[in-house]
Amino acid sequence: MKYIGTLACIALSTALSGCNDPPPPPSEATMESADQAVRNDERAIATRLAEQKTAVETAYREAEAADDKRKAVDALSQIATRWDSGVEGASKVLRGELDEPLKKLQAIKSEAETVAVNECTGAARAALVAAMNTSLEAFAAFRADTGAVVSEAVKAKHNKGADMQVEAVAQLATCK
Numbered sequence: 042m043k044y045i046g047t048l049a050c051i052a053l054s055t056a057l058s059g060c061n062d063p064p065p066p067p068s069e070a071t072m073e074s075a076d077q078a079v080r081n082d083e084r085a086i087a088t089r090l091a092e093q094k095t096a097v098e099t100a101y102r103e104a105e106a107a108d109d110k111r112k113a114v115d116a117l118s119q120i121a122t123r124w125d126s127g128v129e130g131a132s133k134v135l136r137g138e139l140d141e142p143l144k145k146l147q148a149i150k151s152e153a154e155t156v157a158v159n160e161c162t163g164a165a166r167a168a169l170v171a172a173m174n175t176s177l178e179a180f181a182a183f184r185a186d187t188g189a190v191v192s193e194a195v196k197a198k199h200n201k202g203a204d205m206q207v208e209a210v211a212q213l214a215t216c217k
Contacts, residue, residue: 106159113162114216120153121169121210128176128203139184146177161216168209176202 073081127149131142150173158166179198186192 109157110159110162110216113156113158113166114213116156117153117158117162117166117169117213118210120149120156121206121213124149124153124169124173124206131180136184136186139180143177143180143184146173146180150174150177162213165209165213165216168205168212172202172205172209175205178202 124146127142127146131139131146134142150170153166153170153173156162156166175198179195179202182195182198183191186195
């Protein structure tokens with residue numbers, strides 16, 4: 042029994058010596074309150090919503106710009122096609138009958154000048170209008186000619202206008 046008593050004394054002294062130890066230091070990490078947690082969540086949500094809004098607005102502007110570009114390309118392509126038909130028709134009439142076809146060509150050129158454009162289609166429109174001006178000058182020179190045969194200068198100007206038209210349409214195609 043002496044043995045049991047000694048063992049009990051050792052256990053009791055060990056237990057009592059543990060009570061004299063200082064308490065563990067408070068943890069460095071503080072717990073946030075429920076209100077603070079809600080505010081932090083709301084801030085995070087607001088940040089994500091702002092980022093999403095910016096992304097959607099950017100995508101919308103890009104889609105709108107692409108749509109405007111496509112509309113300008115389509116409009117100028119249709120005008121170029123109508124111009125080609127008008128030039129073909131004007132090429133088949135006599136000098137004295139050029140007034141009406143030239144008025145139609147002038148109207149097509151005026152329409153081309155009013156098409157809304159961007160950086161790419163603006164350069165193509167400028168090239169297209171320059172080609173139209175050259176062709177109109179060729180027709181004016183043809184009408185002013187009095188000879189039975191079309192002069193070489195008129196032919197050269199007409200060919201130059203046609204070449205410029207081809208280049209303008211090719212430049213327009215790069216805007217798609």
